[in-house]
Amino acid sequence: MCGIVGYIGHDNAKELLLKGLEKLEYRGYDSAGIALTNDEGTEVFKEKGRIADLRKVADDNDFDGTLGIGHTRWATHGVPNHENSHPHQSASKRYTLVHNGVIENYEELRAEYLSDVNFLSETDTEIVVQLIEHFANEGLDTETAFTKVVSMLEGSYALGLLDDQDNDTIYVAKNKSPLLIGVGDDFNVIASDALAMLPVTNEYKEIHDHEIVIVKRDSVVIKDQDGNVQDRETYTAEIDAADAEKGVYDHYMLKEIHEQPAVMRRIIQEYQDCEGNLKMDKDIVDDVAAADRIYIIAAGTSYHAGLVGKEFIEKWAGVPTEVHVASEFVYNMPLLSENPLFIYISQSGETADSRAVLVETKKLGHKSLTITNVPGSTLSREADHTLLLHAGPEIAVASTKAYTAQIAVLSILSQIVALEHGREAEVDLLRELAKVTTAIEAIVDDAEKLEDITKEFMDDTRNAFFIGRTIDYNVSLEGALKLKEISYIQAEGFAGGELKHGTIALIEEGTPVVALATQENVNNSIRGNVKEVAARGANTCVISMEGLEKEGDTYVIPQVHELLTPLVSVVATQLIAYYAALHRDLDVDKPRNLAKSVTVE
Numbered sequence: 001m002c003g004i005v006g007y008i009g010h011d012n013a014k015e016l017l018l019k020g021l022e023k024l025e026y027r028g029y030d031s032a033g034i035a036l037t038n039d040e041g042t043e044v045f046k047e048k049g050r051i052a053d054l055r056k057v058a059d060d061n062d063f064d065g066t067l068g069i070g071h072t073r074w075a076t077h078g079v080p081n082h083e084n085s086h087p088h089q090s091a092s093k094r095y096t097l098v099h100n101g102v103i104e105n106y107e108e109l110r111a112e113y114l115s116d117v118n119f120l121s122e123t124d125t126e127i128v129v130q131l132i133e134h135f136a137n138e139g140l141d142t143e144t145a146f147t148k149v150v151s152m153l154e155g156s157y158a159l160g161l162l163d164d165q166d167n168d169t170i171y172v173a174k175n176k177s178p179l180l181i182g183v184g185d186d187f188n189v190i191a192s193d194a195l196a197m198l199p200v201t202n203e204y205k206e207i208h209d210h211e212i213v214i215v216k217r218d219s220v221v222i223k224d225q226d227g228n229v230q231d232r233e234t235y236t237a238e239i240d241a242a243d244a245e246k247g248v249y250d251h252y253m254l255k256e257i258h259e260q261p262a263v264m265r266r267i268i269q270e271y272q273d274c275e276g277n278l279k280m281d282k283d284i285v286d287d288v289a290a291a292d293r294i295y296i297i298a299a300g301t302s303y304h305a306g307l308v309g310k311e312f313i314e315k316w317a318g319v320p321t322e323v324h325v326a327s328e329f330v331y332n333m334p335l336l337s338e339n340p341l342f343i344y345i346s347q348s349g350e351t352a353d354s355r356a357v358l359v360e361t362k363k364l365g366h367k368s369l370t371i372t373n374v375p376g377s378t379l380s381r382e383a384d385h386t387l388l389l390h391a392g393p394e395i396a397v398a399s400t401k402a403y404t405a406q407i408a409v410l411s412i413l414s415q416i417v418a419l420e421h422g423r424e425a426e427v428d429l430l431r432e433l434a435k436v437t438t439a440i441e442a443i444v445d446d447a448e449k450l451e452d453i454t455k456e457f458m459d460d461t462r463n464a465f466f467i468g469r470t471i472d473y474n475v476s477l478e479g480a481l482k483l484k485e486i487s488y489i490q491a492e493g494f495a496g497g498e499l500k501h502g503t504i505a506l507i508e509e510g511t512p513v514v515a516l517a518t519q520e521n522v523n524n525s526i527r528g529n530v531k532e533v534a535a536r537g538a539n540t541c542v543i544s545m546e547g548l549e550k551e552g553d554t555y556v557i558p559q560v561h562e563l564l565t566p567l568v569s570v571v572a573t574q575l576i577a578y579y580a581a582l583h584r585d586l587d588v589d590k591p592r593n594l595a596k597s598v599t600v601e
């Protein structure tokens with residue numbers, strides 16, 4: 001989703017901003033722009049489309065500076081076009097602004113203060129920059145005007161503002177949307193994601209909601225709403241810049257699929273003590289173990305990981321667990337138990353839908369745990385506890401290694417809570433996760449075979465179905481999501497037994513149906529479902545597991561513990577999705593309309 005970068009120092013800001021925006025491309029966007037300020041004033045370059053298009057326009061112009069802001073926009077208010085792209089400028093062009101998030105009261109503010117001003121864009125952002133100029137025209141200095149306007153905004157925002165009468169300041173504020181200040185030697189940067197400015201600095205300061213930050217070349221001053229200066233330590237962003245490169249792979253998604261065995265090993269290492277036992281912060285275990293019911297809140301792929309997590313928590317730890325789609329839960333909260341604990345699962349830790357639930361459950365006084373890949377992310381900062389995925393940066397929009405990492409961490413949490421409840425460990429989890437690691441390795445080594453399977457089943461189709469029963473049903477949902485989001489094949493996941501209650505009407509000659517068959521207790525029934533669709537002309541692709549396989553199965557995964565099969569079978573479906581998109585010549589890492597970090601509700 002939208003991304004912000006900014007630089008104030010002594011080097012060429014144009015190049016640094018463009019490079020920073022390139023690093024944010026993975027978040028998803030449909031237009032981009034930069035603004036540079038020097039002694040002559042401020043110049044804006046913006047383009048619909050890719051950063052490469054923006055680069056052409058910016059490079060064709062000699063205007064340069066050592067101060068600037070940049071933005072990638074994922075359209076919400078107004079179509080992706082030149083006018084709606086950021087940065088936006090005030091009527092006189094004195095002020096220039098980039099904004100992430102949604103200003104909910106922009107129409108009211110416009111009606112009250114600026115009904116006579118001609119707006120150039122359809123965005124909710126333009127009101128902010130026009131309003132700052134409005135108050136500056138009434139005599140306020142820029143910092144006071146900025147602070148006043150920020151206090152009037154409702155909704156979510158991360159803001160970076162330039163004043164062309166002052167080429168030594170970027171004004172910054174945030175609420176709900178992520179924004180960091182990167183500090184350097186005689187320069188400072190702003191970024192919605194540390195990755196963007198990692199080549200420049202790995203030292204960052206967090207800013208809190210409603211704070212105002214005055215960023216100059218040699219200082220960063222953070223103030224609260226009342227103008228009191230806040231002390232803030234810097235922290236080092238523990239990201240290896242090389243992790244954010246494609247390396248030998250053609251796409252980040254392929255790289256991230258291949259990284260899954262290494263991620264499993266890292267998780268095993270991070271959650272194990274020197275005696276080889278599972279380990280976890282005692283406060284987390286106590287809070288989870290004290291809950292009478294667990295509510296898992298997540299979106300998309302993370303929601304699918306939550307569905308698998310529920311199986312461990314209920315079966316191993318014996319705690320009733322509900323899994324909810326965040327965007328629904330916030331408007332339709334079910335009757336809660338007396339002592340609930342909320343688990344927020346989010347790769348990015350920034351998903352606005354999940355954060356909206358966290359805000360509500362905090363108000364109700366309920367304990368919360370975030371499971372995320374991004375330390376210091378909003379959901380991590382705001383929850384009582386955090387468990388990290390240790391998956392390394394996930395750049396491809398389609399989530400792969402985060403899904404398997406989320407499931408692995410949930411399995412460890414469940415086992416530790418089970419022990420805390422005095423239950424016997426049902427499995428030697430570390431040993432089983434080691435087996436999973438080897439099994440995933442075998443599948444990624446088999447990529448060519450999965451590419452052939454993709455050719456046979458997916459290359460000539462407009463739609464596909466994934467079916468499974470019990471835990472395989474959860475994987476079928478994820479398999480279908482992965483396929484549709486990057487190949488644009490209309491794909492749906494169904495419980496094997498549910499198909500005949502309506503959806504089977506869609507099966508015609510050649511319709512691909514991928515069936516997951518990794519569970520012994522439903523092996524015969526899922527195979528019955530496969531026969532039902534095959535009898536109606538479906539092209540059936542059966543992914544089964546060693547020990548349960550039958551003659552004619554399309555792909556057989558190595559044997560692992562029955563509840564851990566999603567960690568392995570999903571990898572076959574990830575590769576099928578990858579090759580389906582590749583064979584259609586699509587942008588695998590940046591599928592249309594999607595954003596990596598969904599920071600609007």
Ligand code: F6R
Pocket residue numbers: 299300301302303345346347348349350351354397398399400481482485596597598
């Ligand atoms: C799909 C995908 C999305 C995300 C969802 C939640 O591949 O990546 O469905 O899972 O947008 O994002 P996070 O996990 O960052 O909260």
